[in-house]
Amino acid sequence: MSNLHLLSFSPYLILCVAGLTVLLIEAFVRKPSQQISGYFSVFAQVIALALLWRQIFIFKAIEPVALFRHTIQIDGFGLFVNALILIAGILASIASIDYLRRQGVSHGEYHAFQLFAVLGMMLMVSSMELVTLFISLELMSLSIYIMCGYRRDNARGIESAIKYFLLGGFAAAILLFGIAHLFGQSGSTYLLDIARAMRTGLSVSGSTIGNPALMKLGMAMFAAGILFKVAAVPMHFWLPDAYDGAPAPVTGFMAAAVKAAAFAVLVKFLYFTSTGNPAETNPRITGLHPPFDQAILFFACVTMLIPNLIALCQTSVKRILAYSSIAHAGYMLVGVRCMANYRGVGGDDATAALLYYLMAYGLMTLGAFIIVGRLSGPNEERGQLDDLNGIGYRQPFLSLVMAICVLSMAGSPPLAGFWGKYLVFKTAVDNGYIGFAVFAIISSVIAVFYYLRILVHMYMRPAEADFAQEAGEEEAAGVLRGWDFKVSLGAIAFALIWLGMGPFTVLKIVPGSETLWNWSKVAAEALSNQHEFMSKMLF
Amino acid sequence: MDTNTFGVIFIFAVAVAIPAGALIAGRLLGPRREQPGKQAPFECGIANVVGGARQRFSVKFYIIAMIFLVFDLEVVFLFPWAVDFRALSRALGIVGFVEMFVFLGILFLGYIYLYKKGALDWEE
Numbered sequence: 219m220s221n222l223h224l225l226s227f228s229p230y231l232i233l234c235v236a237g238l239t240v241l242l243i244e245a246f247v248r249k250p251s252q253q254i255s256g257y258f259s260v261f262a263q264v265i266a267l268a269l270l271w272r273q274i275f276i277f278k279a280i281e282p283v284a285l286f287r288h289t290i291q292i293d294g295f296g297l298f299v300n301a302l303i304l305i306a307g308i309l310a311s312i313a314s315i316d317y318l319r320r321q322g323v324s325h326g327e328y329h330a331f332q333l334f335a336v337l338g339m340m341l342m343v344s345s346m347e348l349v350t351l352f353i354s355l356e357l358m359s360l361s362i363y364i365m366c367g368y369r370r371d372n373a374r375g376i377e378s379a380i381k382y383f384l385l386g387g388f389a390a391a392i393l394l395f396g397i398a399h400l401f402g403q404s405g406s407t408y409l410l411d412i413a414r415a416m417r418t419g420l421s422v423s424g425s426t427i428g429n430p431a432l433m434k435l436g437m438a439m440f441a442a443g444i445l446f447k448v449a450a451v452p453m454h455f456w457l458p459d460a461y462d463g464a465p466a467p468v469t470g471f472m473a474a475a476v477k478a479a480a481f482a483v484l485v486k487f488l489y490f491t492s493t494g495n496p497a498e499t500n501p502r503i504t505g506l507h508p509p510f511d512q513a514i515l516f517f518a519c520v521t522m523l524i525p526n527l528i529a530l531c532q533t534s535v536k537r538i539l540a541y542s543s544i545a546h547a548g549y550m551l552v553g554v555r556c557m558a559n560y561r562g563v564g565g566d567d568a569t570a571a572l573l574y575y576l577m578a579y580g581l582m583t584l585g586a587f588i589i590v591g592r593l594s595g596p597n598e599e600r601g602q603l604d605d606l607n608g609i610g611y612r613q614p615f616l617s618l619v620m621a622i623c624v625l626s627m628a629g630s631p632p633l634a635g636f637w638g639k640y641l642v643f644k645t646a647v648d649n650g651y652i653g654f655a656v657f658a659i660i661s662s663v664i665a666v667f668y669y670l671r672i673l674v675h676m677y678m679r680p681a682e683a684d685f686a687q688e689a690g691e692e693e694a695a696g697v698l699r700g701w702d703f704k705v706s707l708g709a710i711a712f713a714l715i716w717l718g719m720g721p722f723t724v725l726k727i728v729p730g731s732e733t734l735w736n737w738s739k740v741a742a743e744a745l746s747n748q749h750e751f752m753s754k755m756l757f
Numbered sequence: 758m759d760t761n762t763f764g765v766i767f768i769f770a771v772a773v774a775i776p777a778g779a780l781i782a783g784r785l786l787g788p789r790r791e792q793p794g795k796q797a798p799f800e801c802g803i804a805n806v807v808g809g810a811r812q813r814f815s816v817k818f819y820i821i822a823m824i825f826l827v828f829d830l831e832v833v834f835l836f837p838w839a840v841d842f843r844a845l846s847r848a849l850g851i852v853g854f855v856e857m858f859v860f861l862g863i864l865f866l867g868y869i870y871l872y873k874k875g876a877l878d879w880e881e
Binding site for chain 2: 241242244245
């Protein structure tokens with residue numbers, strides 16, 4: 219392993235070593251050690267992000283780096299999603315230190331699990347081989363299950379962990395079965411070999427594929443396993459309960475990072491396995507096999523519409539946000555559908571729009587969940603809409619950030635969420651799916667109702683006296699101190715506004731605000747360059 | 758009868774003979790002191806085997822079982838490494854040697870954690 223390889227793998231190594239160190243801190247430092255572990259975890263993730271940042275600027279110029287016999291590949295696409303995961307991890311860590319302190323938790327193994335979860339996600343996004351991918355997915359999932367049930371004496375937390383664990387285990391089995399079929403037909407678990415088998419109809423050993431239908435079945439099962447993690451609608455039933463019962467920072471972390479990692483894997487997988495007509499020689503063509511394009515279209519439509527309708531009649535803020543996070547997955551699936559359809563130059567726009575959406579969505583959903591956890595009392599017993607009444611005047615800072623996050627989710631123009639929606643829907647229009655785009659816009663208009671409802675409760679309803687007093691006592695007890703928490707929330711709000719000021723060079727109102735869009739495009743191009751490289755190798 | 762079939766039959770015979778021999782030798786040579794506890798059914802980790810299934814179990818057994826699993830799996834990985842070490846070190850050099858110790862080191866950290874947390878203290 220050369221120095222370059224070690225450098226590109228260093229963020230992963232740091233997270234792994236930091237996770238183990240947190241366990242040692244827990245074993246040797248006297249209680250309460252939760253905050254020591256927590257700040258150590260934040261520190262490690264910041265270092266990992268800094269190393270990643272360095273690579274992002276190096277890797278603009280040079281080729282992707284393959285590690286460990288090509289099981290892991292570090293490229294522009296993976297780096298973008300890894301950076302998103304790390305940012306979400308840092309923000310969630312800061313919020314969870316505060317959250318656990320208010321709960322009176324003195325031991326901090328939580329932070330070790332979070333580091334392992336981040337490591338699993340980052341490896342999952344970078345892996346080019348399905349067994350490595352599955353192991354990293356399990357590293358992520360198992361850590362997340364434990365984090366969901368971290369409040370051991372809380373019945374809803376346990377319910378959340380059990381439901382997520384059972385259904386997640388089932389989905390993982392389906393995914394693994396899909397991998398087995400792909401391996402059985404193509405003779406390899408490498409994405410590139412499977413892609414070659416898809417295109418040429420020859421397995422690795424050079425013989426023709428025995429049963430191409432099983433290959434498609436394997437693809438479908440793999441996609442189903444990933445769509446479960448994404449929570450596309452027929453596979454979404456675990457999500458409201460899991461999100462509702464988990465500690466709020468974990469919910470935000472799941473909504474932002476797990477979804478980003480799962481989407482990245484879905485995109486990568488579809489990019490490599492999807493082929494147009496094998497007779498066509500244009501290497502940039504990526505098209506899904508006939509049943510899958512319709513399937514993604516169907517998933518996108520129901521995932522946009524149904525959770526928005528269910529969220530209209532929810533009374534718990536966390537459940538509203540949980541359903542809204544399902545709906546956002548639906549909007550992102552529009553991007554996946556268009557990405558898989560594109561023909562011609564500039565087709566990276568759909569992927570770039572999806573990446574931009576992931577980043578914007580990650581920030582706003584994480585912020586919203588963290589604040590709900592902060593506003594609903596130490597044990598989250600006040601999570602109903604009515605409990606938010608008048609909170610805008612008692613907790614002006616938290617409410618302001620919450621309002622920015624919620625408006626951004628609704629797609630209000632000067633915020634990042636607007637550009638995410640705009641870019642994704644624009645690719646749908648560019649691809650000729652006018653009806654699809656109209657459907658998406660109608661769904662997102664329905665969603666505005668329940669987003670505004672949160673704001674109405676926060677700013678336009680009179681407060682309940684007893685809870686106001688309680689909150690006052692909390693403030694008097696000094697619970698609201700903690701500058702790191704405030705800085706992290708302020709950073710989210712600032713980022714949403716700043717990114718919302720115009721991601722295009724034409725609308726360069728705020729200098730640098732178009733950077734994320736450019737960066738998304740670089741990441742998308744990195745993916746399609748790989749695809750092109752692969753196609754050249756095949757034909 | 759070819760040698761393969763004979764080998765299978767021979768191993769089968771040995772497999773029957775050893776436990777049977779042990780049981781017979783125990784019956785002939787061992788002292789027999791009957792106690793009620795000896796006659797009771799036994800299963801590791803469950804205090805009352807007879808009775809309803811809705812009883813509480815001591816969590817200690819499960820912790821011990823998990824520790825056992827971890828270190829058992831460690832051995833599973835160690836065996837092929839050790840058996841094929843010569844070929845491995847030709848192919849990978851010092852890396853193949855160091856990597857296994859990284860793996861062992863991580864497991865050892867787990868052991869330290871368990872030890873400090875008191876998972877190995879049966880009496881508590």
